[in-house]
Amino acid sequence: MKIVIADDHAIVRSGFSMILNFQEDMEVIGGAADGLEAYSLVAKLRPDVLIMDLSMPPGESGLIATGKIKEEFPDTKILILTMHDDEEYLFHVLKNGASGYVLKNAPDEELLLAIRTIYRGETYIHPKMATSLVREFFKKDKTAEPADMFDLLSNRELEILPLIAKGYGNKEIAEMIFVSVKTVEAHKAKIMEKLNLKSRPELVEYALKKKMLEF
Structure with missing residues (x-):
C-alpha cells in the first residue's frame, strides 16, 4: 500500500x-x-x-x-x-x-x-x-441534541476560532486562509453566536478549554 x-x-x-x-x-x-x-x-x-x-x-x-x-x-x-x-x-x-x-x-x-x-x-x-x-x-441518541455547541461549528469556523484566540486580526486571518476580510468577520460573528460568547476574552477562554490553541 x-x-x-x-x-x-x-x-x-x-x-x-x-x-x-x-x-x-x-x-x-x-x-x-x-x-x-x-x-x-x-x-x-x-x-x-x-x-x-x-x-x-x-x-x-x-x-x-x-x-x-x-x-x-x-x-x-x-x-x-x-x-x-x-x-x-x-x-x-x-x-x-x-x-x-x-x-x-x-x-x-x-x-x-x-x-x-x-x-x-x-x-x-x-x-x-x-x-x-x-x-x-x-448520550446524543437520548437527548437528540448536540452535547456541546462545539459540534455545531463548521470546518471553516474550527479553522478560524483558534486564529482569533491567538490574537490575529481579521486581515491577517483573511490572508492566512485565502478569503476576504468580510468573510472572516462573518465567520467570527457566527462563532460568537453559536457559542454564545460576548467578547474576545471569553473566546480565548473557550479555545483554551477546548485545547484549540495547540492546533
Missing part, C-alpha cells in the same frame, strides 16, 4: 517512514508539513493511506484538511495520528471522514494494525477511545 505522512516535524516523518518502509506491504511515497501540503500530495500521488497529524502550526490543521481531502479523494483512507486523547477531537475527525484514530504514544504494532485495518475499509479506534465514542453516541 502507498502511504503519505503529514506531520510538521521532519524527524517524526522520518521515524515513521523507517518503520513503515520496513514492512513488506507498505511504502511511504511522500511527506507533508501541513494540511495544504498534504492535500497537494494526495492530489498528485493518490496514496492508499494518509497518516495525518492534527496539530500542524502554522499551516492548515489536520482536522480541516481531513474534511477537504476526504471530500475530493474519497478512495484515500485517512488515519489520524495525534497526542490528543480527547473525545471531541475523535468525534470531529470521524465526522470529517477519517477512518482511524491513533495516539502518538501508541506502540509501533498498534500503528501498523491501524493502517492495515483502515486499508481493508474498516475503522480503527483505540479501545479506550471506542468506549467513549459508544457512550457519547447513546
